[in-house]
Amino acid sequence: MNKSCPGSIHRPTSFKYERTLLPFSFYSPKLALYILAICATLLLLLQIRSLHTPPIPTLPSPSPSWSFLQQWQKVINKTLASPNCTQDVLESMTQKLRDSVTFLPLKDLRFANQPLPGHTWFMSSMYDTHEEGEVQYQQFPSDSSNGRLLCLKGRDTHDGSWNYYALAWPEALPSNASLMKGLTFVAYNHYNYDNIWHGLSAMVPFVAWHRKNSCETPTRWILYHWGELRFKMGTWLITLMEATFGQAPYIEGFSGIEDDDQPVCFEKAVVMRHNEGGMSRERRMEVYDLIRCKARVYCNVSGDQKRPGIGMTLLMRTGPRSFRNETAVIGIFEKECKKVEGCQLIVAYSNNLTICEQVKLMSLTDILISPHGAQLTNMFLMDRNSSVMEFFPKGWLKLAGVGQYVYHWMASWSGMRHRGDWRDPDGENCPYSEDDRRCMSLYKSGRIGHNETHFAEWARNVLNDAKTSKSEEASKHAQNSISKTCDCS
Incomplete structure (x- = not known):
């Protein structure tokens, strides 16, 4: 007896059944031809229909300025119009934006x-807003940020790569973020x-922005x-x-933020x-005019207090880059000053003076006569068109x-006249060749000698120029008076 296959139905050998005949077999060539004919007919009908359907106009591609926030708003509006809209859906979408x-x-x-064109060390993914001749800045929120706010995270004081920034929409700030109200000035300084x-x-550009924006003042500074x-x-x-902003700057220390990883927006x-x-030079001069004017008002210094004649000031240093023989240097300029009617010499040390x-x-x-150094700032x-004489040690x-030319630049930017510099040819010898960079560590803090003949002739020329142009200078001083330059417009 033959064994049947598993799952098959056992029939007696005597059983007979009738086979129902179909027009064609599932394995016959007729079925394939039949299916092929149906497909061809459907394709033909679709092609005929497409010829009678007007073409759909091609929509222009979205503008690059089309922000993600606008697209999100469209999705929200469409969702709100849907009968299936729920609060859970909206919350889920907001959470996705936060994440x-x-x-x-x-x-x-x-x-x-080395920074590349268009990039800096700081917030390198962002570009600045910059109009010709104006200050370069970033503002948040703004069109360029697509309405997003600036958020910061981290308080590291040794490695800036451990401090972070991001942009977020006001409706979807990062989870656990704190929102600080008011205007925040964020300063980046290479030094x-x-x-x-x-x-x-680092402060001048903020004053420029303040001046251009109706004297808006910051709530806080972040440095x-x-x-x-x-x-x-x-x-x-x-x-x-x-003096400039009318209130002492509040330097934000994030003392209320317990966790360094907590974002602040x-x-x-x-x-x-x-x-x-x-x-531009014109904009810089306007900014320096404003700071000068505000400082004089703050310190109760009136333009009327200016003495007639010519004021000559020796602003001295102690220690590095000071004169080796101060008495001799003072004597040279005092002698030349006395030759000019109305000239008065003042000798001062900036570290002994209040602001x-x-x-x-x-x-x-x-x-102003002074060695190279921060005191020259x-x-x-001074009034516009005043003169500056600068001195350097050897090397x-x-x-x-x-960097040795910064006070040439500042004189130009603030409307002053840099009358040249004197570089001491003598000084301590460097054990290396004169072009060796290691010598700068020796020369940087060197002291300055003097040349009586050169100093006297130089002083005479500057004094004569100041004397002949005094009437013009007085006129320009009046134009730069406190009442006319202390507004921000």
Whole structure:
């Protein structure tokens, strides 16, 4: 007896059944031809229908400025119109936006060796708003940020790549984020805020923005040095900013934020990362005019207090880059000053003066004589078209780089006249060749000698120029009076 296959039905050998005949077999060529004919007919009908259907107009591709927020709003509106809309759907969409916020390092290590055009160390993914001749800045929210706010995270003071930034929509801030109200100024400085030259260079663009935006003042300042958080400015700089903005700057330290990883977002923020870069000379002079004017008002210094004649000030240094023989240098300029009617020589040390004493001294100065150093930053506090005479120790011309010319630049930017410099040919010898960069560590803090013949002739020329143009200078001083330059318009 044959064994049946598993699952088959056992039939007696005597059982007979009838097979129902179909027009064709499932395995016959007729079925294939039949299916093929049906497909061809359907394709033909679809083609005929398409010929009678008007073409759908091609929509223009979205503009690059079409923001994700607008697209999101469309989705929300469509969802709200749907009868299946629920609060859970909206909350889910908002949470997805929160989760999509991406924090990037404030200091971009890709540009650790040299920034590329359009990029900087700081917030490298962002581009600045820049009109010809105006200050370069970023503002949040704005059209360029598609209405998003600036958010920061981290308080590292040693490595800016551990501090982060991101952009987020106001309706979908990162989870656990704090929102700080008011206007926030975020400053990036390649150097520091204690040195009055570097500090002022970082503040000037904020004053320019303030001047252009109806004197709007910040609620807080956030200071960064290469992406590293800083918590103070020098006293000189704080006083000038208090005078300019009408209130002492509040330096944000995030003391109320317990967790360094907790994001902080800002209702309105302005970011500066190029110092005075991009500003025209005219705009810079207007900004320096405003700071000078505000400082004089703050210190109760009136233009009427200026003495007749010519004020010549020797602003001295102690220690590095001081004169080796101060008595001889003072004697040379005192002798030449006495030859000019109405000339008065003042000898001062900036480290012995209060901020307001420096403001008053500069208001009385027509000719500023000083070694290269941060104290020369005070020059912008003089009246426009005043003169500056600068002195260097040995070795700076070859080895100091472009930084030795900062007071040439500042004189031009603030409306002063840089009357040249004197570079001491004598000084301590370097054990290496004169072009060796290692010599700069020796020359940087060198002291300055003197040349009586050269100093006397130089002083005579500057004094004569000041004397012959005194009437013109007085006229321009009146044009730059406090009542006319202390507004922001």
